[in-house]
Amino acid sequence: MSRLPDQLFWSGKRVFLTGHTGFKGTWARIWLSRLGAEVTGYALSPPTMPSLHGLAGSTGLTAETIADIRDGPTLTKALGACDPDIILHMAAQPLVRRSYLEPVDTFDVNVMGTVRLLEAARSLDALKAILVVTTDKVYSNDESGRHFVERDRLGGHDPYSGSKAASEIATATYRDSFFRLKGVHVATARGGNVLGGGDFSEDRLVPDIVRAAIAGEILDIRNPLATRPWQHVLDCLNGYFLFCEALYSGAVSAESLNFGPSPDEAQIPVGLLASSVQAAMGLGRTWRDTSAEDKPREMHALSLDPAEANRCLSWRARLTQAEAIDWAARWYDQWRRDENALSLVVGQIDAFTKGF
Incomplete structure (x- = not known):
């Protein structure tokens, strides 16, 4: 089983977290604060109602700035006030289909x-x-179905993917041109498709399932046979936190790492994931296949090899893909039955860190 973050390391560390109002960002700030970190958040207001940020309130934040990541003066002021030990940059335009509608803004x-x-x-x-x-x-992605490793060629068939590949190059340039000389360790983290309670984003599978269930509607699935490296948000964040620890101490030379489920696990297609979530929420199958309809191109197969993260950090997914699906579904099912969202987040963090 994977190592967990070192509470002694994080206690008192000043962390500048961008994207703290997002789904992953909210889980991150709550967990980091429970580790003893002083978290300063920087992000736009969440674009959805409800949002996990809104449901959790200011829990886990020492300070926050609600502003655009492209606002240089405001960003500089917020960073200076925080004077961070570690920056965890998660702010992004994260949606593939929106990137087709807003490619310039996405880049x-x-x-x-x-x-x-x-x-x-x-x-x-x-x-x-x-x-x-x-x-x-x-x-x-050549759609071969093989598991990508960190040395594979970067690319992007859609504006979102291309913009993220470009940000990898920009990060490497700044690392080699400026930060290496200062002794600041800079790297990128490539996480698989993340599942977890509190994601209310538009055009994402699990939130779409929840919205359809609450509304009593049939869910349209665009590509039910597509496969993705599904993982729970806590597994992904565990990898990010361990990577930050290793970068801070200079204990790792890796400049990028994959975080995803074991390649030995059977891949779970989108349709099966949808049915599994609906079953875990006590629902019958209420989705239909719309793959024959004209739509923007999305990759059919995608898989990562996280062996390097295992070697460098002793990280591996603690939850199987089936368990990740179940944990996410149970979160939403309890939330729609009026359980407190923050309590559900804290409960799953505690269960994850205590070995379930």
């Missing part, structure tokens, strides 16, 4: 937002580590 946020952050961070004194979160979709 601007994901590339120039990252550049603005890295530029502003150059003047910080206490900073020791920067982890830029990208995606499993940064690889040039």
Whole structure:
């Protein structure tokens, strides 16, 4: 089973977390604060109602700035006030289908937002580590079904994927041009498709299932045979936190790492995931296949090899894909039955860290 974050390490560490109002960002700030970190958040207001950020309130935050990651002066001021030991950059335009509708904005946020952050961070004194979160979709995907490793060629068949691949290059450039000389360790993290309670984003599978269930509607599935490296948000964040620890201490030379389920696990297609979530929520199958309809291109097969993260960090997914699906479904089912969202998050963090 994977190592867990070191509470002694995180206690008192100043962490500048971008994207703290998002789904993963909210889980991250709550867990980091329980580890003893002082978390400063920087992000836009959440785009959905409800949002996990809204349901959790300010829990886990020492301070926050609600602003655009591309706003250089505001970003510089917030970073200076925090004077972070570690930057965890998660702010992004994260949706593939929206990237087709707003390609320029997607590239601007994901590339120039990252550049603005890295530029502003150059003047910080206490900073020791920067982890830029990208995606499993940064690889040039030939649809072969093989498990991508960190040395594979980057690419992007859609604006979201391309923008994240470009942000990888921008991060590497800043690392080699500026931060290496200062002794600041900079890397990127490529996480698989993340599941977990509190994601209310538009055009994402599990939130779409929940919305359809609450509304009593049939869910349209665009590509039910597509496979993705599904993982629970806590497994993904565990990898990010362990990577930050290793970067801070200089204990790892890796400049990018994959975080995803074991390649030995059977891949779970989208349709089966949808049926599993609905079953775990006590629902019958209420989705239909719309794959024959005209729609923007999405990759059919995607898989990561996280062996390097295992070697460097002793990280591996603690939850199987089936368990990740069940944990996410149970969160939503309890929430729709009026359980407190923050209590559900804290309960799953505690269960995860205590071995279930």
